[in-house]
Amino acid sequence: MRISRVSLFAVLLLLAVSLASSDSVLEPFLKCLDKHSEPSYPVSAVVYTPTNSSYPSVLQAYIRNLRFNESFTPKPKLIITALHKSHIQAAIICAKRYGLQMKIRSGGHDYEGVSYWSDSPFFILDMFNFRSINVSIEDETAWVQVGATLGEVYYRIAEKSNTHGFPAGVCPTVGVGGHFSGGGYGNMMRKYGLSVDNIVDAQIIDVNGRLLNRETMGEDLFWAITGGGGVSFGVVFAYKIKLVAVPATVTVFNVARTHAAKRNRYCLSVATCC
Ligand SMILES: Cc1cc2nc3c(=O)[nH]c(=O)nc-3n(C[C@H](O)[C@H](O)[C@H](O)COP(=O)(O)OP(=O)(O)OC[C@H]3O[C@@H](n4cnc5c(N)ncnc54)[C@H](O)[C@@H]3O)c2cc1C
Structure with missing residues (x-):
C-alpha cells in the first residue's frame, strides 16, 4: 500500500514537472516567433493557442482523417496559420531553439494524420493561406x-x-x-x-x-x-x-460491374480498359 502511494506520487510529480516544463516553453517560444517575424506582419495575429476560442475550429479545418480528431488525440501547443514567409522562417528558428516538433500541414490529407498530431510536444505550421x-x-x-x-x-x-x-x-x-x-x-x-x-x-x-x-x-x-x-x-x-x-473535350464515364466474368468480357471490347 505504501509503495503504491509512493509510486503514485512519483508519477504525479513527473507529470507536473513535464507539464510545467512544456508550458514554460510556450511564452519564450511566442516571444521568439515575434522577434523573428516581419514587424509589418505581426505573427501574434496568426497564432492560436488552446486558450483561443478559434483554436478548435482552426485545428479541425484541415483534419481530413477523423480517426485523428478524437479527444485523446494529442493536440498542438499552438497553431501558426502563416501569412508571410517570415512566419515560416521564425517557426523553423524557434522550433529548433525550444525543441518543439514542427508539423507542416498543407491540405491535411495525410492518411496517418502526421501533419497534425504527434507523440512529442509539437505545434502546427498551417500553410493554407499560401494558395496562389x-x-x-x-x-x-x-x-x-x-x-x-x-x-x-x-x-x-x-x-x-x-x-x-x-x-x-x-x-x-x-x-x-x-x-x-x-x-x-x-x-x-x-x-x-x-x-x-x-x-x-x-x-x-x-x-x-x-x-x-x-x-x-x-x-x-x-x-x-x-x-x-x-x-x-x-x-x-x-x-x-x-x-x-489535353483534348478540349473529354468524356468521362463510370461502369459498375460486380461479376468478374462480365467485367472481363467488357474489358476485351474497350482497348484502354486493362
Ligand atoms: C481522400 C484522399 C484521396 C487521395 N487521392 C490521391 C490520388 O489520387 N493520387 C495520389 O497520388 N495521392 C492521393 N492521396 C494521397 C495524398 O496525395 C497524400 O496523402 C498527400 O501527402 C496529401 O497531401 P496534403 O498536403 O493534403 O496533406 P498533409 O497532411 O498536409 O501533408 C502530408 C505530408 O506532407 C508534409 N507536408 C505538407 N506540406 C508540406 C510542405 N509545404 N513542405 C514540406 N512538407 C509538407 C506533411 O508534414 C505530411 O508529412 C489521397 C489522399 C486522400 C486522403
Missing part, C-alpha cells in the same frame, strides 16, 4: 503555392485554357504540399507520368530559414522534394509545374 496559383499559358507553366488544393490548380488552369492540364491526383481537396512532394499519381499518369515528372522548379525554406529555389538548393535537394516527401527537408513554399496538353 499563377498560370502562364505562354510558357505553359504555373507557379503553385503549397496551400492550394488540386481542385484549385485544375480550375485555374482551365480558366485560362481548355487544352492544358496537369497530371495529379483525383481527389480535388488534396493539398499541393504533401501531394507534389510525395509523387502524385492520377488519371493522366499513363500518358504524362507522375506530378513530379512535370515539376520544373520549387521554392523551399530550409532548416536555417533560407528561401531557396532549384538553382540555389541544388539538384539533390530538388530531387528529394519531388518524390521523397517534403517534410524531412524543409518547408516547401511553392512548385513550378509544366502544363501538359
Whole structure:
C-alpha cells in the first residue's frame, strides 16, 4: 500500500514537472516567433493557442482523417496559420531553439494524420493561406503555392485554357504540399507520368530559414522534394509545374460491374480498359 502511494506520487510529480516544463516553453517560444517575424506582419495575429476560442475550429479545418480528431488525440501547443514567409522562417528558428516538433500541414490529407498530431510536444505550421496559383499559358507553366488544393490548380488552369492540364491526383481537396512532394499519381499518369515528372522548379525554406529555389538548393535537394516527401527537408513554399496538353473535350464515364466474368468480357471490347 505504501509503495503504491509512493509510486503514485512519483508519477504525479513527473507529470507536473513535464507539464510545467512544456508550458514554460510556450511564452519564450511566442516571444521568439515575434522577434523573428516581419514587424509589418505581426505573427501574434496568426497564432492560436488552446486558450483561443478559434483554436478548435482552426485545428479541425484541415483534419481530413477523423480517426485523428478524437479527444485523446494529442493536440498542438499552438497553431501558426502563416501569412508571410517570415512566419515560416521564425517557426523553423524557434522550433529548433525550444525543441518543439514542427508539423507542416498543407491540405491535411495525410492518411496517418502526421501533419497534425504527434507523440512529442509539437505545434502546427498551417500553410493554407499560401494558395496562389499563377498560370502562364505562354510558357505553359504555373507557379503553385503549397496551400492550394488540386481542385484549385485544375480550375485555374482551365480558366485560362481548355487544352492544358496537369497530371495529379483525383481527389480535388488534396493539398499541393504533401501531394507534389510525395509523387502524385492520377488519371493522366499513363500518358504524362507522375506530378513530379512535370515539376520544373520549387521554392523551399530550409532548416536555417533560407528561401531557396532549384538553382540555389541544388539538384539533390530538388530531387528529394519531388518524390521523397517534403517534410524531412524543409518547408516547401511553392512548385513550378509544366502544363501538359489535353483534348478540349473529354468524356468521362463510370461502369459498375460486380461479376468478374462480365467485367472481363467488357474489358476485351474497350482497348484502354486493362
Ligand atoms: C481522400 C484522399 C484521396 C487521395 N487521392 C490521391 C490520388 O489520387 N493520387 C495520389 O497520388 N495521392 C492521393 N492521396 C494521397 C495524398 O496525395 C497524400 O496523402 C498527400 O501527402 C496529401 O497531401 P496534403 O498536403 O493534403 O496533406 P498533409 O497532411 O498536409 O501533408 C502530408 C505530408 O506532407 C508534409 N507536408 C505538407 N506540406 C508540406 C510542405 N509545404 N513542405 C514540406 N512538407 C509538407 C506533411 O508534414 C505530411 O508529412 C489521397 C489522399 C486522400 C486522403
